[in-house]
Amino acid sequence: MEIMNLLTSLIAIMILTLSALGFAFTPLSFLLTTVLPYVAFATFLAGFTYRILSWARVPVPFRITTTCGQQASLPWIKNSPLESPSNVWGVIGRMALEVFLFRSLFRNTDVVIVGQRPVYGSAKWLWFFGLLFHWSLLTIVLRHLRFFIEPIAPWINGLSAIDGFFEIGVPTLYLSDVAVLTGLTFLFLRRVVAPQIRYISLFADYFALLLLLGIVTTGLLMRHFFPADLLHVKNLALGWVTFAPALPKEAGPVFYIHLCFVFTLMAWFPFSKLMHMGGIFLSPTRNLANDNRMKRHLNPWNAPVKVHTYEEYEDEFREKMKLAGLPLEKE
Numbered sequence: 394m395e396i397m398n399l400l401t402s403l404i405a406i407m408i409l410t411l412s413a414l415g416f417a418f419t420p421l422s423f424l425l426t427t428v429l430p431y432v433a434f435a436t437f438l439a440g441f442t443y444r445i446l447s448w449a450r451v452p453v454p455f456r457i458t459t460t461c462g463q464q465a466s467l468p469w470i471k472n473s474p475l476e477s478p479s480n481v482w483g484v485i486g487r488m489a490l491e492v493f494l495f496r497s498l499f500r501n502t503d504v505v506i507v508g509q510r511p512v513y514g515s516a517k518w519l520w521f522f523g524l525l526f527h528w529s530l531l532t533i534v535l536r537h538l539r540f541f542i543e544p545i546a547p548w549i550n551g552l553s554a555i556d557g558f559f560e561i562g563v564p565t566l567y568l569s570d571v572a573v574l575t576g577l578t579f580l581f582l583r584r585v586v587a588p589q590i591r592y593i594s595l596f597a598d599y600f601a602l603l604l605l606l607g608i609v610t611t612g613l614l615m616r617h618f619f620p621a622d623l624l625h626v627k628n629l630a631l632g633w634v635t636f637a638p639a640l641p642k643e644a645g646p647v648f649y650i651h652l653c654f655v656f657t658l659m660a661w662f663p664f665s666k667l668m669h670m671g672g673i674f675l676s677p678t679r680n681l682a683n684d685n686r687m688k689r690h691l692n693p694w695n696a697p698v699k700v701h702t703y704e705e706y707e708d709e710f711r712e713k714m715k716l717a718g719l720p721l722e723k724e
């Protein structure tokens with residue numbers, strides 16, 4: 394019944410939409426602009442910190458190396474400083490490539506059985522659409538800072554100008570909006586269409602994608618079909634960051650749905666797989682230099698162990714062993 398996971402996440406999104414409309418058309422709308430932003434943000438911060446600290450506390454007594462590159466050893470053996478870094482600069486390089494370019498996903502492979510033999514081929518689609526989605530999401534979030542900063546920093550205007558470079562339509566269609574929608578649609582269809590991926594997809598997998606799709610769709614609807622009062626939105630956003638939250642005016646149901654989705658995303662984030670955003674930096678296979686041949690790594694948590702050597706054992710039982718005819722190292 395793997396389809397149930399998809400259905401329940403669709404229902405969850407519908408419940409969220411209805412709750413947002415509930416906020417929009419009742420006196421409770423003040424909650425959405427004055428209380429929930431803080432609840433969501435505080436949950437995000439506290440949860441994020443808690444998860445990071447609990448990962449950071451896990452002992453990593455030895456280097457977990459990945460073996461896809463030659464480690465640094467003798468001077469005449471060519472090593473691979475990014476695959477198997479031996480110092481902190483190499484680790485920073487490897488991490489940067491991972492974070493900015495999803496380098497290990499680039500190595501993703503596909504397997505097909507030909508005759509009775511598995512044949513591996515390259516599979517770059519996930520890498521491509523994954524990268525497209527993440528970069529465009531970052532661009533959108535950075536562009537949104539225009540609501541929270543006054544005067545708007547020139548780089549935000551610059552970013553928006555580049556993003557709307559082709560000046561398609563009025564208001565301009567942002568490239569990042571098209572890209573994020575394309576990326577998310579691929580990631581979603583991949584889970585629904587490919588039977589193997591559908592089989593391993595959980596509620597949380599669909600929910601993350603649908604929630605993001607919901608945020609993007611409502612954002613696009615606001616920008617191109619049901620314009621929000623941007624002055625009021627800016628007023629609200631500035632009110633949040635200056636701890637003087639404003640009461641809502643008639644901002645339109647789409648805006649409330651957009652906000653409700655965003656707050657849900659924020660509050661759920663630390664408890665979801667989306668925490669890979671912070672977790673990547675604590676991943677031992679990415680953040681530890683492979684310097685096993687240069688340094689001896691001792692486990693600092695090793696408790697002193699009381700050992701009983703064979704010599705001591707023989708001393709203790711020599712007479713009995715002799716009687717039993719057992720061979721002895723020392724007579």
Ligand code: HEM
Pocket residue numbers: 530533534536537540567570573608609610611612613615616617620621623626630651652655658
């Ligand atoms: C995870 C956070 C968020 C994401 C991913 C997101 C995504 C989007 C997207 C894709 C659009 C379409 C137009 C564009 O790209 O600018 C949009 C528009 C919009 N968003 Fe968001 N949004 C987020 C948070 C927020 C927040 C916190 C607010 C409230 C201040 C907000 C208010 C708006 C408004 C008013 C528009 C319409 C902008 C326009 O007409 O130009 N969004 N959003």
